[in-house]
Structure formats: C-alpha cells, structure tokens
Amino acid sequence: MFDLSGRKALVTGASGGIGKAIATALHGAGATVGIHGTRREALDELAGELSDRVHVLPADLSDRAGQQALAEEAEKVLEGVDILVNNAGITKDGLFVRMSDEDWDQVLEIDLTAAFRLTRGLTHPMMRRRFGRIINITSIVGVTGNPGQANYCAAKAGMIGFSKSLASEIASRSVTVNCIAPGFIASAMTEKLNDKQRDSIMGAIPMKRMGEASEIASTAVFLASNEAAYITGQTLHVNGGMAMI
Amino acid sequence: MSETADKVKKIVVEHLGVEESKVTENASFIDDLGADSLDTVELVMAFEEEFGVEIPDDAAETILTVGDAVNFIEKNKAS
Numbered sequence: 001m002f003d004l005s006g007r008k009a010l011v012t013g014a015s016g017g018i019g020k021a022i023a024t025a026l027h028g029a030g031a032t033v034g035i036h037g038t039r040r041e042a043l044d045e046l047a048g049e050l051s052d053r054v055h056v057l058p059a060d061l062s063d064r065a066g067q068q069a070l071a072e073e074a075e076k077v078l079e080g081v082d083i084l085v086n087n088a089g090i091t092k093d094g095l096f097v098r099m100s101d102e103d104w105d106q107v108l109e110i111d112l113t114a115a116f117r118l119t120r121g122l123t124h125p126m127m128r129r130r131f132g133r134i135i136n137i138t139s140i141v142g143v144t145g146n147p148g149q150a151n152y153c154a155a156k157a158g159m160i161g162f163s164k165s166l167a168s169e170i171a172s173r174s175v176t177v178n179c180i181a182p183g184f185i186a187s188a189m190t191e192k193l194n195d196k197q198r199d200s201i202m203g204a205i206p207m208k209r210m211g212e213a214s215e216i217a218s219t220a221v222f223l224a225s226n227e228a229a230y231i232t233g234q235t236l237h238v239n240g241g242m243a244m245i
Numbered sequence: 246m247s248e249t250a251d252k253v254k255k256i257v258v259e260h261l262g263v264e265e266s267k268v269t270e271n272a273s274f275i276d277d278l279g280a281d282s283l284d285t286v287e288l289v290m291a292f293e294e295e296f297g298v299e300i301p302d303d304a305a306e307t308i309l310t311v312g313d314a315v316n317f318i319e320k321n322k323a324s
Contacts, residue, residue, distance in 0.1 A: 124290060127283075172283065 013088030071121025183239025
C-alpha cells in the first residue's frame, strides 16, 4: 500500500518544517523528489539526509519568471513530474484595516499565484501521461478565517477554490487535485508560544496536542498514492478535531 | 496531402487513439473522432508546439475539423 516507487515528486517550500517532512515521506515511500526552497543550505542538508533520488531546485517564487522557470526545470530534471506538492508559503500578518498593499500582494503572489503558475506548467504533461497528483497545502484558516491573516486566509481559500475547478476539469485524465488543510502543527514558530497562548490553543483542540509535520506528510503520501485514485477536489483537514467541516 | 496535413493527422491519431483512416479532412474532432472538450484543447496545444504557431481561443473555437486545423496552421505558421 502507498508505494510510490518510480514516481517523481516536486515539493515546494521543502526548506521549511512541513515541506521537509512531506519530501522525506514521499522519498521514504519510494519516490524521487525535487526539493524546492529559498534557503539553499537547508535544501542541501535535506538532500544529504535523503542521499539518493533527490534533486535540489532552488527558485524565487515571488515573481512570474521564477515560477515558470521552476516548472520547466523540474519537468526536465525529474523527467516528468507525477506529484506536485504546492507547499511554499509566507505570512505577513496584520489587522485588515492596517494591511498594506505590499503585504497583501506578496502573500497572494507566493501563496496562491505561484501555485497557479506551477500547477499550470505541470498539469499538461500529467494529462498527457494520464497520471498526476496535485496536492495543495492550504490551511484550516482558509476555511474558518483568522484575525490578522486576511491576506493569508484569502490565498488559502483561493487555493481550495482553484483546486476544485481544476479537479473537475482534468479528472477524466486520471489527474487528481486535492488540498490538505493543517491545523496547529508543531514548528519553530509554535515553540515560541508562551504557556498562556499554548493553553488557549489546546483548549480548542479536542486531541489536546499540536499536530506533527509527519502527520501532514503521511496525508500527502496517501493522496499521492494509487490507493487515493478516486479522491479528487477534496480538502483533507488534519487538525486534531479543531474544526470539523 | 501536404506535409502539414500529414503532421496534423499524426498528432490526431496519436492523441485520440483513432484509426488513421478515420482522420479525413472533413472529420469533426468531437462528432466523428470522439474527442471531448479537453481533447480539443490538448490538440490545439499540440499543434501550437509542433508548428510554432499561436492559436488564440477565438480561433481555436472555429477549428472543428481536421481540415480546419490544417488550413489555420498553413495560413499562420512561420514561413
């Protein structure tokens, strides 16, 4: 079950916690992985850990040229991308009434538009090969909203919408498009929370713990597998019961 | 048959998996060759790639038969 031998995957944002875990898990299931990120050192370190079946693909996703170049480079280096995981993302939080155009634009560009361009670049070859898995990492807040994150929530909700459209357009080619919506995942960021903040978060999570990056990764492995062939246009919420949608 | 027509025919046969004999000049992609709307988009993209022409959406809508495709490409391809 869930064997990905011979499959080739591109994971964006693999220099971060969740992206790294996803790349590692796909690799562990047998896939060759292209790891994208902005921090070259972190990518090289991950490539060293994985040792084989790995390609480092740094790119700047903040502009159109970088987005298109990554799609072309990945398709060439991996000799056909079977699994695309759009995981790269940034946040620029601030209250809506004080949110600058720049903070809105940057978040939409990297979290939503980059995913659109990468996916567009890689979808056609997948259609031709009659196989593909597009996995978009959205967020629980794309569905529920979150104060201070109007830009991020808009981008993540946009991702869910575009995934549904694309899923219905290309389902007949055996290419599936799904989203994973993590809740609170333990990371360098959540480690900085004080006890009070931590308690209030735990109060909202029936499982009384944060999720692990590896739990997002295992969901990605499932969606990438042959076993998930009949699942498309869906959003899988991985949040310990924090929101039941 | 022109070289363009030969190439178009080859792309159609490959893409739609139909018998070569069915790919006649008047054959309609959708009605005669069993293409769906996504196939027609893919065919247009394949023609663009093969012949280095740009086929805008409004022109693509008028390409209904194999002959339409050949005519459009012959008129618009870089000489």
